[in-house]
Amino acid sequence: MKKQILRFTDVTYIYHTVRGETIAAQDLSFSVGEGEFVAIIGPSGCGKTTLLSLAAGLLRPSAGTVTRVGSCGYMLQKDHLFPWRTIEKNIALPLEIKRQNTSEHRERAKNLAVKYGLGDFLDSYPSQLSGGMRQRAALIRTLATEPDILLLDEPFSALDYQTRLNVTEDVAEIIRSEGKTALLITHDISEAISLADRILVLTKRPARVAFEHEMDFGEVKNPLKRRETGNFSSWFEILWKELNI
Amino acid sequence: MKKGQLQKNFSSEHVLFLKKRRRRTALVWALRIGVLLLVLAIWELVTALGWADPFFMSSPSRIARTIFGLYRDGVLFYHIGVTLWETLAGFAIAVGLGYGIALLLWWSDLLREVLEPYIVVLNALPKIALGPLIIVWCGTGSKAILFMTVLVGIIVAILHMLSAFIATDKNKLLLLRSMGASKWQILTKLVVPSSLPSFISMLKVAVGMAWIGSIMGEYIVSRAGLGYLIVYGGQVFKLDLVMSATVILCILAAGMYFLVALLEKLLVKNTEN
Numbered sequence: 400m401k402k403q404i405l406r407f408t409d410v411t412y413i414y415h416t417v418r419g420e421t422i423a424a425q426d427l428s429f430s431v432g433e434g435e436f437v438a439i440i441g442p443s444g445c446g447k448t449t450l451l452s453l454a455a456g457l458l459r460p461s462a463g464t465v466t467r468v469g470s471c472g473y474m475l476q477k478d479h480l481f482p483w484r485t486i487e488k489n490i491a492l493p494l495e496i497k498r499q500n501t502s503e504h505r506e507r508a509k510n511l512a513v514k515y516g517l518g519d520f521l522d523s524y525p526s527q528l529s530g531g532m533r534q535r536a537a538l539i540r541t542l543a544t545e546p547d548i549l550l551l552d553e554p555f556s557a558l559d560y561q562t563r564l565n566v567t568e569d570v571a572e573i574i575r576s577e578g579k580t581a582l583l584i585t586h587d588i589s590e591a592i593s594l595a596d597r598i599l600v601l602t603k604r605p606a607r608v609a610f611e612h613e614m615d616f617g618e619v620k621n622p623l624k625r626r627e628t629g630n631f632s633s634w635f636e637i638l639w640k641e642l643n644i
Numbered sequence: 645m646k647k648g649q650l651q652k653n654f655s656s657e658h659v660l661f662l663k664k665r666r667r668r669t670a671l672v673w674a675l676r677i678g679v680l681l682l683v684l685a686i687w688e689l690v691t692a693l694g695w696a697d698p699f700f701m702s703s704p705s706r707i708a709r710t711i712f713g714l715y716r717d718g719v720l721f722y723h724i725g726v727t728l729w730e731t732l733a734g735f736a737i738a739v740g741l742g743y744g745i746a747l748l749l750w751w752s753d754l755l756r757e758v759l760e761p762y763i764v765v766l767n768a769l770p771k772i773a774l775g776p777l778i779i780v781w782c783g784t785g786s787k788a789i790l791f792m793t794v795l796v797g798i799i800v801a802i803l804h805m806l807s808a809f810i811a812t813d814k815n816k817l818l819l820l821r822s823m824g825a826s827k828w829q830i831l832t833k834l835v836v837p838s839s840l841p842s843f844i845s846m847l848k849v850a851v852g853m854a855w856i857g858s859i860m861g862e863y864i865v866s867r868a869g870l871g872y873l874i875v876y877g878g879q880v881f882k883l884d885l886v887m888s889a890t891v892i893l894c895i896l897a898a899g900m901y902f903l904v905a906l907l908e909k910l911l912v913k914n915t916e917n
Contacts, residue, residue: 455822473822475815483837495833496823544823 401432404548410463423449425605438583438591441601447584469547474554478537480525487521493544508543531562549581593622600641702887710888727869734793735854742801750809767799775864789861796857808842844908
């Protein structure tokens with residue numbers, strides 16, 4: 400059995416507002432193993448972002464436990480690059496925050512940026528980059544501190560369709576070749592199928608794991624190639640039905 | 645894929661477009677100056693022909709003579725200096741202190757909630773109502789005027805910056821917190837730099853407030869300054885003096901606003917998203 404990087408055990412989370420309380424998740428259990436790419440899909444408003452905040456340790460569960468080995472890197476829907484910083488400075492941001500801003504770490508982050516095609520843009524400001532390049536820069540920023548798990552909160556949903564396919568391709572390639580563990584949360588079924596090793600389907604609020612599937616694409620890891628296979632459409636049909644139960 | 649790179653060899657259509665733009669700008673400036681000259685000319689003419697009494701209306705030539713007279717008596721720059729000093733010092737204190745207080749209120753939610761009603765009341769209160777109190781507390785010197793100037797500017801500065809700090813992008817905050825950022829890091833890496841455009845717009849408002857404060861202060865207590873000249877001129881019916889001081893005030897206020905606008909150009913380069 401693989402080493403588990405992230406584990407949710409019977410997690411319940413309750414939101415409190417003045418008007419009342421909402422149970423966002425109840426008795427939610429799952430785990431993510433090292434090097435695995437897990438996607439979570441669920442009906443809209445099922446508390447997907449809450450789940451990532453729990454995984455990142457930004458929220459504490461009302462009941463149950465969340466255990467995580469090592470550090471995490473969070474990637475959001477938009478790139479949220481700071482417009483007043485150059486790309487190089489943006490990528491160095493988590494290093495500054497974690498007080499790892501040594502020349503060695505900076506050099507490593509820079510090399511990563513160069514390796515994935517951002518070399519010419521290190522001195523540019525985010526406004527000078529296209530949407531796809533910006534999201535790529537955001538990924539390099541997330542990877543700069545070498546997190547043990549990547550938490551991806553619908554990281555492609557703000558992009559237009561063509562850019563989206565390209566960036567998904569890029570990100571999948573980078574995550575695979577860096578051997579990273581990743582937890583992706585999305586409402587996009589085809590995105591989940593094209594990226595993940597394993598897919599969890601959540602119920603409506605309160606969120607629980609309703610179904611779990613290992614993807615059977617064998618060695619086909621490339622998102623676009625996966626979209627061309629026959630399994631793809633049958634998985635889509637299965638997951639579509641499960642989401643609408 | 646770099647955006648915003650303009651080609652250097654323009655098409656003839658583009659050259660024409662640029663030419664039109666330049667002509668337009670020149671036209672606007674010519675008209676602006678024309679309007680000013682026209683008003684001055686009509687003013688001068690109407691008073692010279694006796695259609696309006698220059699004793700009440702003054703006139704451009706009389707204003708020029710009055711200003712030159714103040715200069716000859718060696719008091720022109722003294723009065724300008726007094727008002728300018730009060731305004732600039734009051735502006736600096738109001739902006740600095742206001743920024744600091746806004747930071748404290750951002751830092752502590754409890755403090756903000758507790759103090760909110762007091763700040764709202766202080767904001768609504770016409771500061772001139774405190775005039776007699778200020779005279780008793782600070783005397784009738786420039787200390788009182790400075791106090792008034794700070795009082796007028798500081799509340800606006802606090803409210804303006806506080807709302808900017810609070811409006812910091814929630815997702816960027818989430819991002820920083822997910823990196824494990826401390827509150828101090830969130831402040832220095834995100835809240836302060838992202839509120840820079842608001843800081844500049846606050847400066848623009850505060851410049852206006854500082855002039856209101858210093859002139860209002862001089863109306864109440866002073867023995868020198870442009871506000872004093874205006875009040876004194878009004879009391880002894882020297883409308884030339886009133887007009888002259890007002891004209892100088894216009895020029896100074898415009899100059900200070902221009903300086904802030906220049907600062908904006910220097911500072912705000914890469915804040916657009």
